[in-house]
Amino acid sequence: MALSGIQIYKMLPQTNCKECGFATCLAFAMKLAAKQAELDGCPYVTEESKAALAESATPPIRLVTLKGKAGEAKAGNEVVLFRHEKTFYNRPGVFIRVLDTEDDEVIENKVRTGSSYSVDYVGMELRIDGFAVEAASGDRTRLATVVEALRASTGLPLILVGSDPAVLSGGLDKLEGEAPLIMGADTSNWEAMADLAAGRGAALGIRGGSIEELAQLSEKIKEKGVEDLVLYPAVDSMSASLALNTQIRRLALKNFRPLGYPTIAFAAASGDQGRESLMAAQAICKYAGFVVIDTFAPELIYPLLVLRENIFTDPQKPIQVLPALYEINSPGRSDPVLVTTNFSITYFSVANEVEGAGLPAWLLVTDAEGMSVLTAWAAGKFDAESIAKAVKQFGVADKVDQKWIVLPGHTAVLSGELEEELPDWVIKVGPREAVDLPGYMRQVLN
């Protein structure tokens, strides 16, 4: 059970020594209760208290790590229902499903393209996390052959899907030393599946159509010594899936241990790519730890990986770029100075457009605490004063002869004040959207 701040306070030295960085032991205890501080911050806490607090600090959702030959996928350790309450931690692993009944070439092709896929998003390389192999053949030898062939093309973590432990063990034979996910156990096979998972060091997925079924199975399986569990709410509609995933997350966060595991979603939708994409999107937003899709198509994978990145961005720390004067396409002394904020997406939108168009420019990035232009402007973090300050701080006047500075169109209202702050400069109002910058630069600035 999670302890309250007062309960934790009673276990602290109560000396108010301040060495933890907080003014009082009570303040520190409150932060511990809110999971915003670590117990290690207190140098004087007793071993006894440490043990008691560690028990209460067991994460409400167990961290499950799937390991491949190369790479791993983590799920769990989440502590909130809404990302604004703190943050979501582990990006749900995106797995592509292949069937062992498909032709070798089809599988090979899907796996090679999928595992080498990488797309750049604001300077990050986004990738998928692994593959799910479904033992649709029901043939132990066939599954083993497919898994072996797959391991020749990719080292990414695997999920083996099937209901017969004897068949799945054929695939597991080829994954020595790894921690795959076996998917999975249900009311009919759970004992044999638990034995299999325990023997092979694999995580075990539990399939159930209701909260009760999932909770009951997880308890029994845990008693058999398998603790790395993943819950699969096996329901068809987006609505039922949303309800079950929400109920599981809520109960887990109330420290209901039988449901304290990450969940998996299968977004496969028998050929309907539109539905598949939206089920996967829902799974990413609403609590899945692993998402399995059938289609490997860049035009679908790219937006899904971006959605995952966005939803799992820590809202407490906007992704920032360093405030500075950036050079785009080797600008010279007569090239314009474009100004924007240090929110990474804002910076990359502007930089990509101008760079892509091959136009030279100076890009002045101000310190707006990582907010986008409109948000920063509304919050008073992007105004004439802060722009003028950045112009001086980065010595912009020394870099150019033609003193043209271009404001984002949304903040045209700043131009008057900026003229007062920078009397030597010509203030220009650019387009509202970065995508229109190249056209504007060609037409207006020449």
Add this chain to the structure above:
Amino acid sequence: MPVEIPKDSWPGSVNTVTLGATGDQGGSRTSTVTIGGEQSLPFMHFENPTPHRPVIAMEVAAARPADWSAVLLEAWGSTLDDPAVWARACEDAGADLIVLQFGLKGSDDGPVSAEFAVEVVKEVMDSTGLPLVVLGPGQAEIDNSILVPIADATKGERIVLGLCEEGNYRTIVAAAMANDHLVLGKTPMDVNLAKQLNILMTDMGLPLDRIVMDPTTGALGYGIEYGYSVMERLRLAALQGDAMTQLPMLVTPGVETWKTKESKVGAGIPDEWGEWAERGVNWETLTAVALIEAGADVVVLRHPQSLVRVRAAIAELTASETA
């Protein structure tokens, strides 16, 4: 193992707002759209049914859009040349609402005028029986100069007029009050700014059941997480009983996603981005569905295929009313 399912019981609920008016109700629409009324977080049917499903509005530009993605131009073809034909096509495709967006241009590339605007609204209303949202180009003087005559010319239709923003809401709210219309208020991704505008508008005497709010959408990849979290926070505040957050939310995935490079540009982009048209539709539909899960009551879309997919998702999300 019996497990007690935790159910939230909220003191507050979202306002119920009806858009459009039929002949009996003093308007000329063949159907009306009712949104809001939620007493739970989106689609938590085990607590409360969803009283009114989220609806899809399709955006129609009053003059042929000059800067739309080629993917959209191809999808709609010559329909885009005539807002009345376009609106009709949206209704036939299954839209619930039409958002008629005015730009700075009127007929023959001249500046938009009150006469032009009123005429376009009337033509669109003649060709479709759906309720309307009518938006000005977003420059205060011009917005007021066209929205007031439109409001006068369509008295009783319960059109949603916008955009009301902090710097320009008085004239539009007054025009809506005088002519039995509704308004759309827009604030830049911030819970307190949204509340503040709602307070200002209701202070003028406009009832809450005639206001819809747009908390501002960030497209997928371009800040969706900000809008998403602001919407979740607004909805939680509404359910907790804060009256100035209890307005249904309208968001604009169409506008926002189709101006991103991913949707707008087809040449000179990385291979990893995949096929252009499908990517554009995914960009729009993923943004729309994420925001629907965060509490959107109206999503404004642009691509006809997005309409089909988001409609199917909404049907699935609201299906288990009786289960």
